[in-house]
Amino acid sequence: MKVELFVPCFIDQLYPETAFNTIRLLEKAGCEVTYNAEQTCCGQPAYNAGFWDEATVVGQKFLKDFSADHYIVSPSTSCTGMVKYSYNDLFTGSIEQSHCRSIQKNIFEISDFLVNVVKKDYFGAELEGIAVYHDACSALRECKIKDEPRHLLSKVLGLEMVEVKDSEVCCGFGGTFSVKFEGISSAMAEQKVKNAMDMHADYIISTDASCLLQLQAYIDQYRLPIKTIHLVDVLTAGWGNI
Template sequence: MKVELFVPCFIDQLCPDTAFNTLKVLEKAGCQVHYNPAQTCCGQPAFNAGFWDDAKAVAQKMIDEYDEDTIIVTPSASCTGMVKNYYTDLFTNTSSHNKCRTMQGSIYELSDFLVNIMQAEYFGAEMDGRAVYHDSCSALRECKIKEEPRRLLSHVHGLELVEMQAGDTCCGFGGTFAVKFDAISSAMAQQKVQHALDAGAEYMISTDASCLMHLQNYIDKHKIQLKTMHLADVLAHGWGNI
């Protein structure tokens, strides 16, 4: 299957290895992957901050960069949720209406695509340790993704996946929320990290780099023995040992 890889700006700028690992996993699933180096952003940061005109300009660029028959896969539930749920607010009754609708039906978050479209769950990954999975708000509430990441992680050799208390609550990032309400945001991160520690976890895994960045910053600041990892990085882990 031919797919286009959309790399979110967060991942492009802050954790590019996750983009490369997404590519590796997709290729291992049997996909022919193309990456358009002209891509930038889905428009979500501007949209969430209330700058809808700016968001529309960025989103229009994204729409124009892909053919209508293109399947797009991204290692970000928040970007997927932005396109699927909020592009409607930007492009309904515009000249891009039809192409927008087509894109909304052809963009997939990585775990959703692997499990439900490719029907592939085992990638030969190996990683020793105990982990919890963090349900990002975008994945759970906007994309309705819950079991897919857990099914993929259940096939990682050596990884013990356990559930933590309130695993489906927000980590406190929320884009500009973390800036405008930093005290509340930090308290939410503290609670999430504590729940992971209470579960005896060594790793916190999620589908959204923004959540992981927020949590890892709290972890590093307080020198906590816990590590965050993106799902794509886990699925590509340990291949050199096979």
């Protein structure tokens, strides 16, 4: 199966290892991965800030950079949701509508793709510790992804998954929300981290780098004995020992 990799800005700039691990994971699942180095942003920051004309220009480039002939897979639910659903606001009735609809049918967040398209859930990962899973807002409310990451994590050797209080509550990032309402944003992150630590968790796992960035910033600020980790990095953990 041939797939095209979409690497979101956050991962490209801040978590490049997650991008490489996404390739490794997809190849382990039997996929042939291609990456268009010309790709940039999906337009979500501009769209969420209300600059739809600017978001449309960025979105037009996205539609040119990806093919409608293959699955497009991304390690981000927020960016996947932007293309899959919010592009309706930008391209309905436009000359790009037909191509956009084809792209929307083919784009998947990686846990959704592995469980529901490839139908594989075990990749030989090993990670010792206790972990909680954080439901990113875009995953849960937009992409309707809840069980898929948990199912994949249940197959990781040595990892004990525990359900945390308010796992479906926002981490406080919300793009520009964390800048405009810093106090509220920080308090929301504090509560998420506190709930995880109450469960004696070693890790907070999520599908979105933006959520992980928000929570890790709070953890680092107070030097707390817990860390965030992307789902993809968990599913490729311990491969050097296999």
